[in-house]
Amino acid sequence: MPDSRTTTADRVSTPLLTLITQQSLDEDYRHVAERRAEQGSTPTGRRRLGTATVVVAVFGLLVTVAAVQNSQRAGVQSASRASLIANIDRGRADLAALQERIVDLRELDVSLQDNLDDVTAAAQGAQARVQRLGAVTGFGAVTGPGVRVTVDDGDHFTVRDRDLRPLVDGLWNAGAEAISINGQRLTARTPIRNSGAAIHVNFRPLSPPYVVLAIGDPRTLQADLMETTSGLTFRDTAAQLGFPWNMDNVDRLSLPAAPQRLIQLDWAVEGTAKENLVKRRKDTPP
Known part of the structure; x- marks a missing residue:
């Protein structure tokens, strides 16, 4: 049997947590052994x-x-x-x-x-x-330099359509690019004629004085006009009938477009004028 003093010393030197654990385990094992002894048997191999x-x-x-x-x-x-x-x-x-x-x-x-x-x-x-x-x-409005010719009735004679036509033809021959009379633009289809006492341009009556605007080179247009046959005819007629006229250069002129109703054609053929002329010559029998 162990010495009680040694056992006591061991218990005193053993940590408290270890001592409690050992005691608890020892008591558990003892209770289990006592229960098995009372039952009088041990776990069998089948149970295991x-x-x-x-x-x-x-x-x-x-x-x-x-x-x-x-x-x-x-x-x-x-x-x-x-x-x-x-x-x-x-x-x-x-x-x-x-x-x-x-x-x-x-x-x-x-x-x-x-x-x-x-x-x-x-x-x-x-x-x-x-x-x-x-x-x-003449069917488009234009602006540019040119000349302005003003023609008025005389004391004993009035200006007629036949008096203005030479002036217009002379301006075209002198190199004018666009012409108007009292705001009426001239085209290839524009008639200048008397209807009663009034001169009509584009079927519109005009009254004197007649202001003729011509766009062209102002440096040469007046001189070139007086070198044309039509220009000389107009000058001589004005001198004979005694109606006043004057011509001056203008830096900027504005000419309106001709009436659109003049664009409507009564008769036209396809092709250029030269092509149609050649065609007519070929179609004309010798």
Whole structure:
């Protein structure tokens, strides 16, 4: 039997937590031994086998459940990855299609811009041609330097259409580009004639004084007018009949367009005047 003094010393030197644990375990083992002694038997091998079987079954169930969960998770992950890859492929295909569309639209834009430039240039050229034709034919308003001729009735004679015609013809022959009488623009279809006592231009009656405006080179237009047969005829007529007239240069004249109703043609053929003349000569029998 151990020495009580030694045991007491050991207990005194043993840490309190260790002592409590040992005491508790010793008492638990003693109670279990006493209970088994009272029952008169010990655990059999069959009981141990059953316990082991249950433990193994539970462990197998846990392993199976874990395997099933891992398999399902793997399937979901695989499906998600495949779906993501498919979405990426579709996105790339859509992006490539859009990029091709952008290239096509850019090429179309360049082509349309070229066409627009061509149409704009053609429209500007046509507008310039219309303006030139309007100035030449009299159906477009024009401005520029020129001369102004004022003719009035005399004391004993009034100015007639036959008195103004030589003046107009002389100005055309002297190089005038556009002519108007009292605001009425002259064209190839403009009649100058008397209807009663009044002179009519473009079928509009005029009253004296008659102001004739002619756009041209003011440095030469007056002198050139007096060198034409028509200009000399007008000068001599004015001197004989005694109606006053004067001519001066003007830095800027503004002539209106002729009435649009004069543009309407009663008879016209396709082609230029030269082409039609050649055609008529060919069609005329010898």
